[in-house]
Amino acid sequence: MIASRRRFLRYLFGAGVVGAAACYPVFIERRMILETHYQIPIPNLPRAFKGFRIVHLTDLHHGLLVPLSVVEDVVRRVNRIPRDAVVCTGDYVHEKNGTAEIDRVWPVLARLSAPEGVFAVLGNHDHLADTRRSLYWLDRSGQDLRGKAKVIERDGQQLWLAGGGDLWEDPIDFDRVLEQIPEEACRIMLVHNPDSADSRFSGHIDLIMAGHTHGGQVRIPFWGAPVLPVRNKAYASGVLRTLKGHTMFISRGIGWAIYPVRFNCFPEIAVVTLA
Template sequence: MDRRSFLKLALTGGMSALAASYPVFIERQLVRINTYKIPVPRLPEAFENFTIVQLTDLHYGFLVSLSFLRNVIRRANAISKDIVVCTGDYVHERDSVRQIDGVWPEMGKLEAPLGAYSVLGNHDHLGNTDRSVYWLNRTGQNLRHGNRCFERGKERLWLVGAGDLWEDHADMDRLMRDIPDDECRIVLAHNPDTADTACKKRTDLFICGHTHGGQVSIPFYGPPVLPVKNRAYSAGLKRSEKGTPVFISRGIGWSIYPVRFNCAPEIAVLKLVRGV
């Protein structure tokens, strides 16, 4: 093999290795801050441009270090906002409290003028439900199976915590029974399939995670793998079978396979506007 052929082969091999390593070692680390304008039916005028920062699917554990997550939390805290919401799957391992006890002291550092509010995902229950709930309460972020009312003048906005569809799904009608029918309600649910469950009470917006956007999004095709029944629920703003807006964040960490391609992790910034 002459020198020219050797260099061509080496260059081709190097480029191939770089392309193969990009989804594992590069894009998975490129956490973006993405801002979305979200039209919300019945949003009170006083809450126009109410800003929510969402973190979801941190999956602390193998290949997702605490130092990496500390930087994510620091960046989330630096964003101008009204509240922070977290929609589950903070750990990766099963049947252990080690990662739960590691990540939650960092989660407790989340700050916003009107507070931080969290629900659990399926991995938090697979790790240890009781310990996860302990940290929800200790950090003051617990919205699981509860609600919180925000008031501006005479107008009100409600935040409701539905939890996880697979592990601790709650009766949505019961969760919202004390909320007046004409008032705006936003539901935190780990799994976006929650939006298609039977519920007589109206929801004006679901904020969800769980899908990671599929982690791999093939151009002109989309994600080949999505852990949801409704495959329309990949990432971004969607509509449920009932016509309800459903926002799904691509999240931070990984599950199933440790790669990201054309689907970078994100800190989602939701700016609420009045809509139909």
């Protein structure tokens, strides 16, 4: 009798451990949005921009399992972080062939603010939902950097931000964007898909900022991410050097795609300080 009770309790304990382990990636880590800080050396950075702080938001994927309240909370948090600029690199919605999530998420994204501006490009999911509606809101928000270049000036010195598109759904020739910028100027390029860094372009770029990968969402310790939606599997997350020698920062982003899980790959609001 006592032995069977012990066995039952052992099973119960085992089932509890398995249940907790299964719940953790879906219900706990996926919802723990960290504020993470990165310092990125830029040799060509003008002195007036040393310490310039950029909050990088990407891949919110509002929709299934990412309610608007999460987006509202993220926007509130970003607007409280000491920052000079905010950049957003796409995938704001989850749905395909629909405009409801686009129409809900953009009025919230439009509340993002920063002293030197908010700059955004679109991701593949924004196009898969509805290209025209996403472009409409991108323009209406005043954050549109897609295919554009904008300058920030301090003490007579310049920092340029340039916007690419999405490699899969809206490829934009980097050189056509970069030719709007003085040759020697310091340039930061926003793109959605980090594989864009390996595309054909010749103009110089000092920093590429990307999203899309979600860091792989699941990272096996001592191994890495088994699922990465990029051709170059070295482009997972963090600060790295591209095949062409550029410095690139890839944020793990906020939301999910394919599977609603995160393990050893927390969602993040990335705060990048230029040095």
